Amino acid sequence: MTRVLWSLALFVPLAGATSGQEPMANLAGLKFFETHVRPVLSNRCYECHGPEKQKGKLRVDSLAALLAGGKSGPALKAGKPDESLLIQAIRHGESLQMPPRMKLPAKEIGDLTAWVKMGAPWPDAKTQVAKQPAPEGETIFTKAQTAHWAFQPIRKPDPPAVRNPGWGRSPLDAFILAKLQEKGLAPAPAADARTLIRRLTFDLIGLPPTPAEVEAFVAESRAAPQAALEKAVDRLLASPRYGERWARHWLDVVRYADSNGMDENLVFGNAWRYRDYVIKAFNTDKPYDEFVREQIAGDLPPAKNPDEAGERIIATGFLCIGPKMLAEDDPVKMEMDIIDEQVDTMGRAFMGMTLGCVRCHDHKYDPFTIADYYALAGIFKSTKTMDNFRVVARWQERPTATLAEVQKASQHAKKMAELQENIARAIKQQYGAIVQPERQRAREYWETARAVHLMAAGKTVEQWARDKRLKQAFLKQWLELARKSPVELNAVALAKVSLDEKGPFRFTAELEADFSAAARKELGVRRSELAAMEKSAPVLAETMAVSEGKATNLRIHLRGNHMTQGREVPRRFPKLFSNLKQEPIDASQSGRLSLARWMTLAEHPLTSRVMVNRLWHWHFGSGLVRSVDNFGLLGEKPSHPELLDWLATRFIESGWSIKAMQRIMVLSSAYQMSGAYHDGAYQIDPDNRLHWRHNRRRLEAEALRDSLYGLGGNLDVAMGGTLFDAKNRKYVPGYPNGNYEKYDFPRRSIYLPVIRSAQYEVLQAFDFADPSFPSGERAITTVAPQALFLMNGKIVHEQTRAWAEKLLLDSKLDDAGRVGRIYEQALGRPARAQEIERALDFLQRIESERARQKMVDSRAHAWQSLCRVMVSANEFVYVE
């Protein structure tokens, strides 16, 4: 056997291609194949890779088929067992294990390996691969794919003509009305002023209107409804609370969190800077195209000043705050996973496309190829997100200090330097006074030191110093010298060491005991000042951000596996959009900047449509395209395609102004409809796709929590910064065994830490979006834990108590007035007479029940009960 193999081994270089030209060796090879290889293939493999089935598009019953391979590429490389997938698979290597459940006996593995090594002789084999499959990633799209509505250019439709144009203030309304009329439906009547101001206020700032705001609006509306509305919209859009509300929507889309989650829940100690950037972007109405460009490539174009540069670097945090497997032992996989998360998030957030699917294969539905994916992924491969991919890996942070911060820090440093100099000067002065007379006694010091050194037994240094009236601190230093240089010092040498700055008369802290009392006190004060300054020294801000990395193309990873790579694809944008202007990507650059510009081309069919649809969804409770994150073939079709295009056009024309778009939406008659039920309309359009009424909507987790603090009179409207009591890059406090629990801040919910893999239970109970996923649409569940929270939750208990106490302290109100006030504050309307009566009766019954059970403080508790019922009520929790 060994001999046969040896002779065959010689044959290797010629194998395959010259099959048939070496009859002897070939014969032995063929015999080996027939006795040791074909039976194995037939017994072990044909069932799934033979004439009947071709799993993974592979068959192994001919050499040509093996050479052509299947989905994972060629299965065989004649002569090279280590590079042959067939052999890797039967060895149960990393990327493939075949047969999947049962490793072959060692002998069979050895035989197959030897056979490949000898050049894979196969009788009558055609070595020519019969049919070359199309190179991966070059799939031709179907007509249905390319003709999909979302990929078509944005049209500029004129508002349709409608009968009864009496309804509707805005062209937007004409689109709505036309569709309703098509179905024989009519828009619901306008909501009353109280309903409208409550809706508008929650919608734009996420808090209830105050009773005064409601009354003012009601009065103004009576005179001039539209003017009152415009004024209210302007007021709310200008409120800093607006940015806090709308940034939170965006943070859902970009899967914002303050910790990594996944396997290693490390603190993203600087993520809040990105969150604050988003709040500011909404408050200042940063044009959306710029907003998008900054998040993809804010670090690249030159900035006007350090402030702007810092802000734009922070914006790229968008790419960095995703969840990552930081303890993945395979660094290549880790990097590709991080890149994938970036590509997928970017695709969904800006384009409503699920590009993550394309990592392993051409998109099953949408016209994206695996080549498109790796062309885009190459851009992020060429971008630096991580410092390293070790276990546990480290993400990159970049300095972002604003000019003011830099100045503040350097001022602080300057002050500290001054103070240090002050201290040094004071010490020098005191020391000088002490050392001056002692220098005259150098010989005395020297001899005493020698005496101590030579007659080490007997008196201690302390005793010698006391007896000779020498400074003990100096004497110790002289003793060091005496130990080091046993030779006698003459006068010249003595004078020299006495003046030596590093000599035995040098300063030591011990001498401070000899300073004057005043000087000591002064020094103490200065030093604690310095310590305080050190503590408060501003740390120059760093933030999670990307930078340009080494520009490089990726090869296609077959089936998404980095162990099986195909051909290289140059960095570029998806082929589907080849009619869009594509800047060529410079070989020296990642291409991120080009990508950012491409994404925000006015002609891009997705970017503007996706965003106006998101805005619509957040205002109306359901998008024109209801699958807000999926505009692909599996997404839903728009209910009003012309309206969507009209809005997208207006959006771009307004310079991508989000506030301008929101104004158009909320000032429309469509927005102002009531939520009234209409049986006929319900039968025709139960899901309200055509907007025959306004959708009734439950308060989001944040709006509910913030309102509770607001009603309790405790909402702190301070803006920005972090409340996360945790050190950057360390594990989330509480780890490994406890939950992070510090959420007890009366600040708006957007500022609370968002901990991936241990979210705040209050927000989570009310459908807070999972911060590991980009999500433009929150689930709305109505489940028992929400009721339990309102019945038993600490925040509810504390804030309703505070609210009740404040009401009781208001001596201008009688009880009926207090009930009225509760209704006004919580529901934005006065209480009806019988509601007051019923509430008073309830209070009285609670009070007597408590009295019966001999419980204390019954009156306050009864009012608290009433307040709790009020915030639990559907009328409070739902916005009409």
Place this chain on the structure above:
Amino acid sequence: MMNRRKMLQSSALGFGHLALAGLLSECAGREVSANPLAPRPGHYPAKAKRVIFLFMHGGPSQVDTFDYKPLLQRDDGKPLPFARPRVVSSQTGNLLKSPFRFAQHGQSGQWVSELFPHLATCVDELCIIRSMHGSNSRHGGALLELHTGSDTFVRPSMGSWITYGLGTENQDLPGFITICPTLTHGGVNNWASAFLPAVYQGTPIGNASTSSERATIPFIQGPTPRGIQRMELDFLGEMNRERLAHTGPDAALESRIASFELAFRMQAAAPELQDIRSESAETMRLYGLDQDRTRNFGRQCLMARRYAERGVRFIQVTHSYKWDQHSNLRNDHTSNALEVDQPIAGLIKDLKRRGLLEDTLVLWGGEFGRTPTAQGRDGRDHNPQGFTMWLAGAGVKPGLAYGATDDYGYYAEQDKVHFHDLHATMLHLLGLDHLRLTYRYAGRDFRLTDVHGEVVQGILS
């Protein structure tokens, strides 16, 4: 098809339109109930009605527990005679024999090490899979793979998939609970519903830092006396019904009214469940509640039985992050085993005598096993290439040892069972076809088993 509003009206527990949309699209062909947690039949008749998963966080060593390797004992100190995996979490040295004695037990004669003397007496109930393998060599990745099927992305937990597929039998309790779960290595993602509707997420009962005695359902207790709370809820109900009359029919408002009544019932059921004084002294002893070392985990196991009895669908019990013996294998594996051995044996015996083992599937294991090669002198590294988990109860062959690793216990070789296969098999036993239990999210139909998984026919009874 039922009118949507009617469906919701009949609901005991409300839910959101997303959940509904998901259910409608997924349950076509099966009976759709309005309540997303209402019990519903699977794709075919089920052997198991519920699962108890006893999770040994850290990675118990197969070669020191259930996978006896005579050659490892013989070749102690010699080099591993074959290659290590390309990716490992740390470097290891030569072969290290097990410091624990093995013996065969029961009628089935299965090998169990001296670490589990109590469990050894139940060995005829166990279906031991000695050929488990996973793909991730780190705790975080491996936990997520074990719990969700993915070590790359955040995906729904297996408990979420199961409650999504089957609902739950007791509407006064959550359908999927996890007792004292770990917050590390994926934390909540190990019991989260991810993109499945939130009603299917696991409810944590305490966490790894809570003693099992104090572990309870979030928000289940508050400061308001029960009588007062009843009065509040009556008043609230009146207000809400009045509002409903004013707004006209609205399914969401209706189900929210019902949700308060359900919450009130849950609140009433919880203390009774938590209070184990009704258990006999003998039962307490069975679980080891009378001894310091076994009390905490024993109580977790006893609570698992009480939840199982009450129809909770998926119950996870976690023995927290203790099994990670990179060093101190001899002492720490001994101490860990001591804490869980009697409670687990007690649980199996108790389930059996109550007839619950017939329709309860018990699963035991960690996120991976350990290397037969030494880390230091007395430790082993993580090993996802081959390790042991066992099943007991509904639908699995008792007294079976299935699959095998190589001679030294490093790689699974015979009848290999990947986590995906385990998931497929668990779903199968519950009456669910892993290929058909799908959920459409972001334009794709997702499965617990992704594109993998095969039911392990060889272990089915």
